[in-house]
Amino acid sequence: MLDCIAGVDEAGRGPVIGPMVLAIVGVxxxxxxxxRVAGVRDSKRLTRVRRASLMDRITERARFWDVFFFLPAAMDRASLTVLTVDVLVAWIDRYRPATVLVDALTAPAAIPALVGSIRRRLPDWTGRLRMWPAAERHPAVAAASVVAKVFRDEAVRWLRDRYGDFGWGYxxxxxxxxxxxxxxxxxGRWPVWVRTKWQTCRRMEGAGDTR
Incomplete structure (x- = not known):
């Protein structure tokens, strides 16, 4: 087992355009x-310029780090929690960190059951798994949030360069x-990089049907 603390967080859960990016950073x-001294904190509290400048510091200090892109088609077909847990289990099995800290993936009352289901899928892993709201206050989780956000922003910029300025997709x-x-x-249809099951799209489809 690797003696490190692995933080896990995502960026892009709410936007209607572009991927959601999940990141893990082992420290x-x-x-x-x-x-903490370097100024790593939850990505929502940092400017885009500051996040980019911290990216190298985070990856240089990390024992390991990884990202996973959830494309809109996958998010239209399955629960975001289910998709996230599948990747989380695969990462824990691959990197074997001693401690894993995750920002809450579900309502607080449902966290114990979710943690239990993850542990049952990892019978040979004896590390510590903690999941709670505001986990991003821990530097390892904050680092993961920065990495996820930097990759999400790059994906959005790539889409905007090719299809036009749609903002940040919220x-x-x-x-x-x-x-x-x-x-x-x-x-009369949506591109593959739009989450078609979001209410934003459903309302526009309904408006289109009435014209």
């Missing part, structure tokens, strides 16, 4: 304080909604 216990963004409305009006 030696002696390096946790260094991440349903709350006027630019995103306008882009989707114009796309559906023009083509």
């Amino acid at each position: 030696a216990p002696k390096d946790v304080a260094g991440l 349903p709350s963004e006027a630019r995103t909604r306008q882009f989707l409305e114009e796309w559906y009006r023009r083509y």
